[in-house]
Amino acid sequence: MTPFSPLLVVAVALVDADGRVLLQQRPPGKAMADLWEFPGGKVEPGETPEAALVRELEEELGIQAQASCLAPAAFASEALGDRHLLLLLYVCRKWTGVPEARHATALTWVRPAQMYALDMPPADLPLIGLLEALL
Numbered sequence: 001m002t003p004f005s006p007l008l009v010v011a012v013a014l015v016d017a018d019g020r021v022l023l024q025q026r027p028p029g030k031a032m033a034d035l036w037e038f039p040g041g042k043v044e045p046g047e048t049p050e051a052a053l054v055r056e057l058e059e060e061l062g063i064q065a066q067a068s069c070l071a072p073a074a075f076a077s078e079a080l081g082d083r084h085l086l087l088l089l090y091v092c093r094k095w096t097g098v099p100e101a102r103h104a105t106a107l108t109w110v111r112p113a114q115m116y117a118l119d120m121p122p123a124d125l126p127l128i129g130l131l132e133a134l135l
């Protein structure tokens, strides 16, 4: 059996007043280039998941969110090369600032049902239905 080597990633569905969710497009040259993903990233050693997400939101989008506004929503579990991705998905409806694509190629606001038409990482696919039921 392949040794279990977890990669802990946090991501967030930022939900606007119309119930739309922000997705960002991964830049060319990176793994899974051009796919649409939830903002977020790897949890660094010593970091809590919520602190990692607050940091990633500032770095990637230039917005400020409080850890207390991050509601745990769903998770994904998926093989990723020789690692195993555990992705914790939060929902957030309150932040300050206007998201800008600092790392991503583009940003888009979509309803969960519209995500089926977008290319997203395999781990994200089960999350779409969960968000549809949740939002």
Ligand SMILES: Nc1nc2c([nH]c(=O)n2[C@H]2C[C@H](O)[C@@H](COP(=O)(O)OP(=O)(O)OP(=O)(O)O)O2)c(=O)[nH]1
Residues within 6 Å of the ligand: 009, 010, 011, 030, 031, 032, 036, 037, 038, 039, 040, 041, 042, 080, 085, 087, 121, 122, 123, 124
């Ligand atoms: N942020 C985010 N990452 C996702 C999603 N789905 C998914 O499989 N992932 C994967 C892609 C990456 O392997 C990992 C996220 O880590 P990351 O964004 O810090 O990694 P990266 O490869 O883009 O960047 P780097 O720090 O290694 O340069 O999780 C998602 O919806 N959002």
